Amino acid sequence: MNARLLAGAIALGSIALSTPVLADDPNDPSMRSRQARERDAAIIRQLNLEQLRYVQKRDAEQAKGWQATRDYPNQLAEHEKRMAAWRHAVRMCESGHYEYCAR
Template identity: 55%
Template sequence: MPHIYLKSAFLPAIAGAIFAFGSTAAPAPASAACNPDDCGGMSREALARDKAEIRRLNREQLRYVRKRDAEYAKGWRARRQHKQDLADYERRMAEWRDAVRRCNAGDYRYCAR
């Protein structure tokens, strides 16, 4: 059986998808916010509790999304930095190759590099 390897860059996305799918499959607690179409018979206090619960859930989700996006941004920064480091390396190697070529051609100023 072949082994399956996942790139670490995809793990946060996979974990987020599993969390999102798993949390939607779970039944809502009895104290969960009501459907706005079904709230007509609720008391003023019940509506206030419902509004507070919706606000709490929205804030909780916002915290989750900000934390998730911050983790994604770390990966994006690392990827950009790697591309920059690779470009710098290629530039330095081209300069070194040019110096070797000039040294071999007799321009001894480039031999000391």
Template identity: 45%
Template sequence: MKKAFLLGMVLATVALPGVALADDPNDPAMRSSAARARDREAIRQLNLREAARVRERDARYAQGWADTRAYGAGSRGGYDDDGGANASYARSRAQYERELASWRHAVAACQAGNYDYCAR
């Protein structure tokens, strides 16, 4: 643990000077207005490319959600009205409730002294 912390501190110390110089207002390369204009244009182009990429991604997401909604509305998710997921869930839930009631009855009978129910 101590070695990992020490290694992290060393890496942070090594990386810090590079981060500190990333936006240096006194950078000699940025003293001319032409250099600042080139830098500004490069950043603008990067931002435009990223915005286009995000718009394309969001359009794909929107299309995927529209397809999902259309599929769910048109076919009820692949289940018919006379059965399907809801009926299957209802059957499973009813079976669970019956088994739970039987178990509770056995516990109550065991606790009441009917030891035949204790082995279940």
């Protein structure tokens, strides 16, 4: 029983998905005039340009993130170096070398 139900659902789904789509129908009566086709082409061109700007902006933001990721090891090493110098200055200051206390 379950196999029959599944087979029926698959058949019904394939019929529903195989219906013709009228998006680029060359016989569409609303697209017979040259003006309509040019207007349609201009709209598509505008949509493509908007999508291009979106993708370029997104990619630029992602590139910044990747650059920060690549720079992290260098920044971490520089931070550790500064912290080591600071800890050394604190030890020297506490041991009486007061010239290190000004840091």
